Amino acid sequence: SKYAYVRNFELPDPLLPGTFMVLRLDGHSFHRFSDEHEFTKPNDARALALMDHAAMDLMEQYPDIVLAFGESDEFSFLIRKSASLYNRRASKIVTTLTSLFTSSYVFRWAAYFPDAPLKYPPSFDGRLVLYPNAREIRDYFSWRQTDTHINNLYNTAFWALVQQGGESTTQAHTTLKGTVSKQKHEILFARFQVNYNTLDPRFRKGSTLVREEISEEPSDRDNGGTEIGALVPGPDTPPAPKMRTRAKPRTQIAVLHCDIIKDEFWDARPEILSG
Amino acid sequence: SKYAYVRNFELPDPLLPGTFMVLRLDGHSFHRFSDEHEFTKPNDARALALMDHAAMDLMEQYPDIVLAFGESDEFSFLIRKSASLYNRRASKIVTTLTSLFTSSYVFRWAAYFPDAPLKYPPSFDGRLVLYPNAREIRDYFSWRQTDTHINNLYNTAFWALVQQGGESTTQAHTTLKGTVSKQKHEILFARFQVNYNTLDPRFRKGSTLVREEISEEPSDRDNGGTEIGALVPGPDTPPAPKMRTRAKPRTQIAVLHCDIIKDEFWDARPEILSG
Amino acid sequence: SKYAYVRNFELPDPLLPGTFMVLRLDGHSFHRFSDEHEFTKPNDARALALMDHAAMDLMEQYPDIVLAFGESDEFSFLIRKSASLYNRRASKIVTTLTSLFTSSYVFRWAAYFPDAPLKYPPSFDGRLVLYPNAREIRDYFSWRQTDTHINNLYNTAFWALVQQGGESTTQAHTTLKGTVSKQKHEILFARFQVNYNTLDPRFRKGSTLVREEISEEPSDRDNGGTEIGALVPGPDTPPAPKMRTRAKPRTQIAVLHCDIIKDEFWDARPEILSG
Amino acid sequence: SKYAYVRNFELPDPLLPGTFMVLRLDGHSFHRFSDEHEFTKPNDARALALMDHAAMDLMEQYPDIVLAFGESDEFSFLIRKSASLYNRRASKIVTTLTSLFTSSYVFRWAAYFPDAPLKYPPSFDGRLVLYPNAREIRDYFSWRQTDTHINNLYNTAFWALVQQGGESTTQAHTTLKGTVSKQKHEILFARFQVNYNTLDPRFRKGSTLVREEISEEPSDRDNGGTEIGALVPGPDTPPAPKMRTRAKPRTQIAVLHCDIIKDEFWDARPEILSG
Ligand SMILES: Nc1nc2c(ncn2[C@H]2C[C@H](O)[C@@H](COP(=O)(O)OP(=O)(O)OP(=O)(O)O)O2)c(=O)[nH]1
Ligand SMILES: Nc1nc2c(ncn2[C@H]2C[C@H](O)[C@@H](COP(=O)(O)OP(=O)(O)OP(=O)(O)O)O2)c(=O)[nH]1
Ligand SMILES: Nc1nc2c(ncn2[C@H]2C[C@H](O)[C@@H](COP(=O)(O)OP(=O)(O)OP(=O)(O)O)O2)c(=O)[nH]1
Ligand SMILES: Nc1nc2c(ncn2[C@H]2C[C@H](O)[C@@H](COP(=O)(O)OP(=O)(O)OP(=O)(O)O)O2)c(=O)[nH]1
Ligand SMILES: O=P(O)(O)OP(=O)(O)OP(=O)(O)O
Ligand SMILES: O=P(O)(O)OP(=O)(O)OP(=O)(O)O
Ligand SMILES: O=P(O)(O)OP(=O)(O)OP(=O)(O)O
Ligand SMILES: O=P(O)(O)OP(=O)(O)OP(=O)(O)O
Ligand SMILES: [Mg+2]
Ligand SMILES: [Mg+2]
Ligand SMILES: [Mg+2]
Ligand SMILES: [Mg+2]
Ligand SMILES: [Mg+2]
Ligand SMILES: [Mg+2]
Ligand SMILES: [Mg+2]
Ligand SMILES: [Mg+2]
Ligand SMILES: [Mg+2]
Ligand SMILES: [Mg+2]
Ligand SMILES: [Mg+2]
Numbered sequence A, B, C, D: 001s002k003y004a005y006v007r008n009f010e011l012p013d014p015l016l017p018g019t020f021m022v023l024r025l026d027g028h029s030f031h032r033f034s035d036e037h038e039f040t041k042p043n044d045a046r047a048l049a050l051m052d053h054a055a056m057d058l059m060e061q062y063p064d065i066v067l068a069f070g071e072s073d074e075f076s077f078l079i080r081k082s083a084s085l086y087n088r089r090a091s092k093i094v095t096t097l098t099s100l101f102t103s104s105y106v107f108r109w110a111a112y113f114p115d116a117p118l119k120y121p122p123s124f125d126g127r128l129v130l131y132p133n134a135r136e137i138r139d140y141f142s143w144r145q146t147d148t149h150i151n152n153l154y155n156t157a158f159w160a161l162v163q164q165g166g167e168s169t170t171q172a173h174t175t176l177k178g179t180v181s182k183q184k185h186e187i188l189f190a191r192f193q194v195n196y197n198t199l200d201p202r203f204r205k206g207s208t209l210v211r212e213e214i215s216e217e218p219s220d221r222d223n224g225g226t227e228i229g230a231l232v233p234g235p236d237t238p239p240a241p242k243m244r245t246r247a248k249p250r251t252q253i254a255v256l257h258c259d260i261i262k263d264e265f266w267d268a269r270p271e272i273l274s275g
């Protein structure tokens, strides 16, 4: 029609080829959202597992995602550098993936919060960042996991002081002000008999999602590995085990709560940074 | 931390000031989604009303949206040119709004499809397009409504031939091939006694959402206007009437199914293109 | 060849259609360049006329340029909003035009500085800025001419104090510190018998280049208008009168030194902002 | 002033950090320019040496350029990936460098074409392309040098057929149509006693500019290396030897006409791709 010229204002937005992409999603105003839905403090295991599940759904649908890492109300996804997903159109990628994550989060809410119906629709922002080098990808994920550690140690000490120590939130802030890591460990141990290092690794290390090959017979790695979390993180109504049947049928997505700063994780999975 | 330098790879993406923005969302693979959820053909009133509701939620939360238009699996939103929403950061705007629309769609699904549970999470793509001039905004919305008309007339004739005329889909395509508008009207009228122009305006004109001032006493315009659709489009469990209480408390969002190509609509609402 | 894939890294950079473009060039390190080539202070008429000539060359070659304004070591060019120059590719436009201006500046140097050979090749930066509305174009040029006025008044007073008043540069700065416009006029008049408003309009108003229609017989406007500067600004070896012979043969480029902040200039030339 | 808001329309354009940049310049309409200035066919040694000199000037002023390659009317510059030149602002880099190259070309014209004054100012376009990986940089320069080879072999055969063989240009095109490399070599050798491989390497290999360390005493590499071309390419009035005195005083720029497709060149200069 004579109006179709308006399409000419849609400008191309291709991403540089041969470059790693990281998509980071973050819950919009989750301070309020976690309050309204009475998330457990400092960590709500249901909320975190729901995030993991939404991330897993994304990885199921998008084989170009080779790694994901989540903490708090955020999730980061590594898209391999050779990906030709949506012809590398920036807007298409970032909106479609952010939309699917959101959709999955709402879709699966009731399975994780059976007693707390959603009061209003939550949303997430999304951003796509390009990284030319593998070193930067390593540092990106180190940055997020360091953040997990710092925030969680602080929050754990803070809420122990408030919930168990009877301090007001203002007092707790004052108590922690200026303390270094070691001192927070000591407060937890001395005053509350909490050994921080034995707390749920999910809280201390965040969630790392990788694709694992499925062996014909159950392997040691799949079964007993302490690093490997529940492959299916659902609480009451666990969805059927995820078997990616599209590109490479013999992989499944595993949720880990392990260190991803040191080399070990990466050395064991060279494919993450290679393609 | 020493890893924080990775933030430097997040590049700014501000949008040109003083320029109209149009956000268009479109359902991802809704051909399949509408099949799997057995949408009525050619138009599913529930699906369309659900879209309208999600769009209304977006307009409630984002006062910078001054107009929206929806049809099929898509919705377009006009953001006023002076908006400083998220500092006009492109990625932030397009992802957050697409996410909220998606979230609302899933959140409200059960109210519109009480007997058809969601089988999997639907998603939407989103794109933001800049337009410097009011003329182009007029033409943009004319483009979408012309598309609504052309598609709906075709689909109405097509499914009449199939569902009532007993033709196969291949036959129906052949029957319609090369026909102009007038001939499709005639087929509908001669063979199926359908006067196209009396079909539900929702299907023929799409949905147009505008902000209307609320008068103290019920006005003629709010009550009897044939142009004005349900202010609250819910079917079974209608949510409470929407009262925007933020910026200008005395407006509410109205869903219309009227012509937006001719001047009348715009002349009556100069504020849409002015700010 | 097998290497040609590297072209895929050249990403498109189209500019928004229907939008005004302003190209601004600015001399790179002209503080040093003007020193080394002993430009007259505060204004070197030769240097300014050379800039004008380079700008005129650009307008001759690029009919999409409808207006230019220059002062000091900079020049701004307005490209009409409907221009399809180089398919509106940003990089192509900004580099080619900056290159031609530079080339012309060096090419014509000797005509304006017959006694001062170029010591080293000067360069210019260039930037392209989009403006959606005519109002902003007006304000853009008002911004530049206001800058001309403020800088020139200051510099004129400053160098009068130094060259005629015998002050050191430090003293002159101190003398002028905190003074408003009116006080600078007074210093010039009281101490140096200089009526600022009678100084060469080239220095006070900058150079404005427009396309003027050529009438068959010499018109009043072409001949006697005080506003109209030399059509051909060369000093010793004037180039032949410029007759644009491409798109519209009956126009030539005029160099004016007039006010472009008030409406009069624009009202007399509606074509500048119309197309 | 109240007009300064127009600066807000200047949007940031930072380039991705940690990424190689290649700037490629190409003469604007040099088909015509070479005709008007009667360049020798197929290669004009003066024109090529002038290009080299302008490229050298660029490398002198911009230490972040670690390699350059030129042929015909074009030059490519590799900017090291860690460069923070102009804060990696795309427009600033591409315009300033294109401008300086142009300026130098015009400034030095007379030294290379003493008998052929410039008839009009030549211009160049410039584009900046990002490459994330060293492999792509290798392939980029292989792409350009392969282009040099293919074009030069064709042009050499073509002009031999015309100038020495008495063919019309149409005939020469027909003679060469469909021939492969080997056949062109044979035509040159059999009909014109020209051994293509002994022609001036400048024509066959293009010009490669690198920074070389200056040893205290004249080294073998600087003196006798067949790979190393004239350090100073001027014909009649050779400018003084170039000594970069800024960052690392003991390097100078060398102009080579050697193979840059094979590993040897790169293995001998690991610093080019390292930083
Ligand atoms: N109680 C509780 N709160 C959580 C949990 N995970 C995240 N949150 C809350 C704590 C923070 O207030 C918020 C995440 O911080 P952000 O910096 O993302 O802030 P917020 O989402 O409010 O604002 P934003 O829209 O992202 O700028 O989510 C949880 O497991 N338990
Ligand atoms: N039966 C039925 N189908 C609908 C209705 N509204 C939309 N659809 C379907 C028909 C189309 O196949 C599809 C919309 O067309 P699109 O061009 O957006 O294609 P689709 O979403 O499949 O692909 P995409 O991911 O957008 O490229 O949605 C409806 O009311 N009833
Ligand atoms: N003496 C004299 N100097 C002039 C004239 N026109 C411009 N200049 C000089 C004065 C300023 O130092 C300089 C222009 O100021 P800019 O802000 O553009 O600074 P500059 O070019 O040095 O640095 P840049 O590379 O643009 O950041 O050029 C003139 O007519 N006479
Ligand atoms: N005779 C002669 N011509 C040359 C020499 N080097 C370059 N040229 C001419 C031959 C080509 O026509 C032209 C370079 O080809 P281009 O593809 O860059 O075309 P041109 O610059 O005309 O158009 P453009 O503005 O770059 O699209 O320059 C030379 O050494 N001798
Ligand atoms: O979301 P972050 O942590 O990157 O930081 P922010 O302060 O929320 O900033 P932004 O507006 O970029 O989300
Ligand atoms: O979505 P549209 O109608 O703009 O067109 P498309 O063919 O789906 O293309 P795109 O990949 O841009 O969604
Ligand atoms: O050139 P301007 O006047 O816009 O200002 P600047 O301080 O020189 O800044 P830039 O680095 O953008 O040229
Ligand atoms: O200059 P090139 O060789 O990249 O190719 P082109 O055909 O001249 O195209 P462009 O318009 O990009 O200069
Ligand atoms: Mg944030
Ligand atoms: Mg958040
Ligand atoms: Mg967060
Ligand atoms: Mg689409
Ligand atoms: Mg769709
Ligand atoms: Mg659609
Ligand atoms: Mg500047
Ligand atoms: Mg300057
Ligand atoms: Mg300046
Ligand atoms: Mg080209
Ligand atoms: Mg060329």
Ligand SMILES: [Mg+2]
Binding pocket: D026, D027, D072, D073, D074
């Ligand atoms: Mg070329």
